[in-house]
Amino acid sequence: MKQMFIRLLATGSTFAAIAFGVYAYGCASDWWGPGYNSIFSPEITVNNKKYEPFFYDDYTTFYNGYSIERSTELFKEETIKEWTSYLEQYDEKTVAYYLYDKELTEVLADISQSKNLAKEWNKHVLSTYALDFSKQKTKNFAAFVLLSRGLETYSNQTYNYWDYNDRITRHADQDFVDEKERVYKKASKRDKFYKNRLWFQVLRAKFYSEDKASVIEFFEKTAKDQPKNSLYYQGLSYVAGAYKHSGNYKKSNALFSQIFDEFEPLMPAALFDYKPLPETEFEESVKLASNTSTKETLYALQGYYTNGFEKMTALYEINPASKHLDFLLSRWVNIDEQSINIYTEYATLDIIDAQKAKSELKSKVDASELQWINRAAEEQKVANPYIWKAAAAYFNSFVGDYQTSAKQLGEAYQLAKNEEEKAQVISLRLLNNLLSLDKIDKNGEEKLIADVTWLFYDPSNTEYDVYTSPKRINYLQMFTKKYLSAIYKGEGNTLMAELTYPVKGFFKDQNRSVAMEKLLLSETRTAWQDVFAGIYPYKLADIYESRGIYLFYEDKIEEAIAEFERITPFEMREYNWETQEYETKEVDYKTVELLGNPFNGKIKDCNDCDHKDKQPVKYSQLSFLKKVQEMKEKIAQDEDVYNNALLVGNAFYNTSYFGNARRFYYNNVIGEYGSNYIEEANKPALHNMENAGKYYELALKHVQNAEQGAKINYLLAKVERNDFYAIQYFSQPYFYPYSDNLVSFKAWKGFEELKQNYADTKYYQEVIKECGYFRKYVGME
Amino acid sequence: MKKWLAILSVFLLASCVPDTEKTPLSFYFWRTSFQLSQTEKDYLQELDVRKLYVRYCDVALKNGEAIPVASVVFNESPENIDIVPVVYIKNEVFLQNSDTKDLAAKIMDYIGQINRKNNIQINEVQFDCDWSLKSKDHYFQFIEEAKKLQPNLSATIRLHQVKYSKKTGVPAVQHGVLMYYNMGTIDVGDQNSIYDQNIAHRYIQSFSQYPLPLDIALPIFSWGVHIRKNQVTNLIGGMRLKDMQNDHFDKLSDHKFQVTEDFMYEGRYLAKGDIIKIEEPSAKQLKEMVADLRKSIKNKPKEIILYDLNEQNLTEYETDVYQTVSYW
Structure with a gap:
């Protein structure tokens, strides 16, 4: 239905173009494919390929986007095969060349004017496809090709879209129609194949003539002598089309129903051409059906477009064994479950x-x-x-x-x-x-x-x-x-x-976390619990890791280490997109390395640069934590406090959203995997600069020279800046960092200190060199 | 559905109200065959309409080639009325790398063919295209080419193209026609997609900044939004509140109606329980539009064009409505 709607607007009132665009956008974002909330499969339950295009699709007219093929394309192969078998002496390639090769059109136009057709023919066509004109069947074929490919004056011109007059008089000329009919009548009755082909040409010409309705009379007079093959049903479609064109929908519907019922290849086309009618007119159309089976089909098609249930019940009353009932039932189920589920x-x-x-x-x-x-x-x-x-x-x-x-x-x-x-x-x-x-x-x-x-x-x-x-x-x-x-x-x-169904935030509660750990570790789980433990998305490793991460941010390093040490390797099933197979691989979180040196504290925050830098020591989360613990112990023993506090401060800085070691907090339970967008629930921990600030302040108390003082003050300015960004910008649900009135820096306290008290340090000069904001602050830019 | 409209606060413009005077009224003619009913002719005479903007064709892509689609056929010659051909060009045409010179020549020639066949003299051509940032360059280039063949060009301008004119650009035509409709999304909610004063106010402030002189196009058309199971399934053109005054519909609210039994409405199947939301600008809203526009537009429009000419639309409004909208 929606597709039909779009088509309607696309070709209809073009002033609605804005609305159309918006609507199409809405559709696209709602697209889930058939059955996003369905349990009932029409393919399986109807179990009949013929009806597949007519299953319910919430988006397109035909199920899974089926489209109606043009009949020339639809019957191309069949036509080639039949002609090949009729002619006996040519292969399919030759037949296809004469029937469909586009470049032949002009060649044939030249030939058609010549007096001696047989003589000229082979001079003009590709030599590999030369014809043997000694055979009557070949002569027939050549005549048919000229006739069916439309080489008469009328259609010999190439159609020009930009020719207004051409556009409005594009009908087959009466002469052209008469000529076809003449050739058909003249053809011998004994050559049934050839006669049948010509018969169809006449139907086609009449349908595309000014007098569309003439196809009806011709068909009624002549159809009884024709076999009920695909040409017959294509011809019948022209008749139905002529009725439809004249506004006789009752009759056209009855004929389209007959085609739907009797001839599979044209089922989609017949259904598409069926025009749903008001109830009283529909009932009259039923009376026009040529047989019971067509009558039943009318109910099916009317039901497809209108009240499916009512027509299904009516059809059931007429013939409960009707082959059309199943797809109607599947539609009833699929349509209803869309709103029920x-x-x-x-x-x-x-x-x-x-x-x-x-x-x-x-x-x-x-x-x-x-x-x-x-x-x-x-x-x-x-x-x-x-x-x-x-x-x-x-x-x-x-x-x-x-x-x-x-x-x-x-x-x-x-x-x-x-x-x-x-x-x-x-x-x-x-x-x-x-x-x-x-x-x-x-x-x-x-x-x-x-x-x-x-x-x-x-x-x-x-x-x-x-x-x-x-x-x-x-x-x-x-x-x-x-x-x-x-x-x-x-x-x-x-x-x-x-x-049974994990939701975010469960593990924030320590008691729950312990209870889940117990359950996942338990060797006395019930079989029922096993089912869900097996598909539970979080492994024990995820849980320990998440606890370790939370504890780290609370500056409880020892306890964090204890959690990390409980992580054991586990097996994970993953889909390999290259081999297109599921693979089982062993995963060990403990061996995952951080990308940069988490103890760096540079003037410029450039995570990519830190990641590319040569790193003699690569840290995993655990080895990183152990190093931090070592430094904290040194601080506790008053050993080189300045350096150790600086490095621990850097460690907290880098493991925040702003640092080079974001990988530290990637975790399934926490739900962070490296996106620039931090989940609301995680913002307080990951945007937090408190620990970094705390250790920088400690370092500041132990500076021994102006260079150290300059450095710590600058790092504190970074902390202050990050706090400002976090509160001012990142706390908003949708932050867009490119607006014109974005404040990128202020006169941070660290900047002031640096300017007033450390202008004569080397570090100051480095900051001037590397930090544009600072240059602006001191008025150099 | 995401709204494509940005939200801005509204500032009402303080302005002095000039004396009103009559602005010519004209219509868009958007059907594919040109033939006027007696009622339509009567209205045109009564309202002193001297000009019709007739959609000659759409231009769309077929196999990558721009071709005319749904061209108009004149079943009668327009008499005593000026015709301005309008060509709607789908944005897709300019999204591809098109030969704009060739297209301009083809379109102008095509307009000429239609004119000759029907003995029509013109002195203006209007293009209607909802161009986007990606198609802007080609469209504007096309305008330049077309101008060489017909200097007097006008173009339709959509609300967002006025508001974001710095980004979307301004076509180099003699004047634009501001389409004061199609403001919202077509959805199941209570919003009206044709006209909504709240939405209009988000744009109105930008009108005075627009560099091109603007005529105004106002909506008198209507449609029914066909809703089944809380989803929009269709638009039913021309449906009006008065079509709801029968046993087939139960009134749910001012604009929403529920179908009481299965039936066919002009070839469309309406099922029991379906909902129809009627969107049609009321007489009061038309007056409101004009009052708002008077306050916000820089130049007095040379013309008010109503979309679209159609007996059902015309008879929907009392004569005083037409008088009000044409006095500025």
Whole structure:
């Protein structure tokens, strides 16, 4: 629907262009692909490729963006094959050359004027494709090529879009039509193939003539002598098109329905050309249907565009075994579940109350419609009972009739014809059992564990390609986790609530962190807990690391070291995009190195430069912490306090957002992986300059000469600047650093000190050289 | 949906109110076949309309080539009225590296063909293009080329192009026509995408700074936003509040209506429970637009153009509305 809407605006009222642009943008950002909150796969349940374009798609007219191929393209291969087999003596390449080679058009135009066609022909065409004019069939072919490629005066001109008159009189001339009809009539009845080809040429010419309607009469008179091949149905499309053109939609719909019903290649085109009619007119169109099967199809197509459910029930009353019912049912399910299923947001537990969620699901189902679906699923009159049982069961779960659903799913499982159909039943069964539980006790776990294990661990669910697989399990995976988490939360079981669906901030509470650690370490976990521990995204290593990081920022270095030392290597499964396979590799956080020397304290903050610098010692998080601890011990013993305090200050500076060792705080639990944007919850820790400032101040108390004094004062100016940036700018939700009135520096206290008391130091000169802000401050720029 | 409109505080301009005088009124004609109904002719006479801006064609890309699309067909010759051809050029045309000289020649020639065929004399051509930063250079180059063939050019100007004129540039034409509509997003909310005074006020301050003399185009068109299951599925052109006064619709609020039963509305299927949001500028809003514009625009417009000429649109408003909008 949306695509049709866009097309409408694109070609229609162009003054709406602004609105169109905005709308298209909105659509694009909402694009998730079919089934982002669907569990019911039409591919699997309908299990009929023919109907695939007509499955429900929330974005495009046809499912997965199918488009209607032009009939020339659609039947090209077939046409070449048929002519090749008719002619007997040429290969497909030769036939294709004469029928479709674009460069031949001009050549043929020249030939067509000549008196002796056979003689001139081979002089002009490519010699490899020379024809043998001794055969009648070859002569026929040559005549057909000239006729069908449209070399008459009318279409011999190349069409010019910028020719206004050309544009408005572009119809096939009557002479041209008459000529085609004459050749057709003259052709021998005995050569059925050739006659049939010419017959189609006449239909085509008539359809594109001024007198479109003439195609109707011609078809009615002559069609009975023609085979019901693809030309026949293409011809019938012209007839339907002529009716549509004249405004006789009842008749055109009846014909398009016949084509949809009888000729697969033109199904999408016929459906696209069908024009939905008001109810009374629709009923009249049904009377115009040439046979029962077409009549049934009319219901299907009308239902596609209008009230699908109503037309599905009507069709069922006429013929419950109709082949068109299944795709209508799949559409009913897919359309409804879009609004019934709860859209789940990433990383938020948006199902707060399981009971409430259930009553919402129930309230969104039309009870009388479901009643009818149940009846049809029971009556054993449909051709594909599997989809009916599955669909009914799905909706019975929504309304809380878990027993009926379970019974229907049991039957569907028996009816399943392949593994995929069975898998669809399992996912619906899981949903049913899940919703049937109000609390998760031993019984509940038993009821779910096999299917939940299948959902999260079966290779067919973990290694499939989301973009090509017809399976729809993503939503179910997310929903299962969130729903269980909501139940646990309701019961006050925060640990299991986190294990089933992790949310940010859980580990800030030390008690919770310890409880999770215990659970992950426990050797007496239940099988149920194992299922979720296995898919829990955080490893013990992540948890220890996160604690170590938090402790470091509290300047509790010893305790931080203790946490880091508990980190052990673990195995991680990762998708390798190059080999396109999952790989298991061993990960050891302890060996990850920081990129630059975390003890640097330079005039200019240039992280990239620090990373490129030669570093005789490379630090890991742990070895870095140990070094800091060593320095702190020296400070405690009054040993070289200036230097040690300076270096510890630098260590805190560099492990903040502003420093060269950001990698120190990258951690899954904390949720920082190197983005320039720091999460709100992490800002207080990562933008904090308190520790750096504290140690610089300590160093300042122990300076022994003016050079040292200059340096510390300058570093303190950097601290003050960072604090200002953090409070003034980074605290805003969206900070854009390129605005005109951005204040990049002020008269920091450190700048003042430097200017007043240290102007004669070497360090001062270095600052002048390297720091533009300072030059500006002292008025040099 | 992200709003593309930036938010600025509004300063009301203090200005003295000059004596009003009548400004000529004209219309955009945006249908594909030119034929006026008797009512339309009566209105044109009554309102003393001397000029029509007729959309001659759109120009769009087909296989990378710029071609005319949906060209107008004159089923009757316009009599006693001046015609200004308008060509809507899709932005995509100028996004690619186009031969602007060739395109200008083609378009001008095409306009000439239509004029000759229908015996129309013109002395102005108007281009309508929602150019963007990326297409700006090509569009402006095109204008330069077109000017060599027809010196009297005008161009439509959208609100954001006035406000951000330093960035978006100003086309070098004789005068612009400010499109005082299409202000918001088409969505399921209560906002009106055609006209919203609050949004208009975000732009109004910039009008006095705009270097090009501006005529004003005002909306008299309407549409229904078709909403199903809280999603916009379609726009139904021409739908008005008066079309909602029947059993097919239940009133939900001033502009929102719920469909009471499945039915076909002019070839479109409306299902029970669907919602239609009518967007149409009211008579009061039209007067309000003019009052706001009078205070903010630098030069008095030479003309007020209403979008668009159509019996349904015309008869929607009382004559005094047309009088009010044409007195400045």
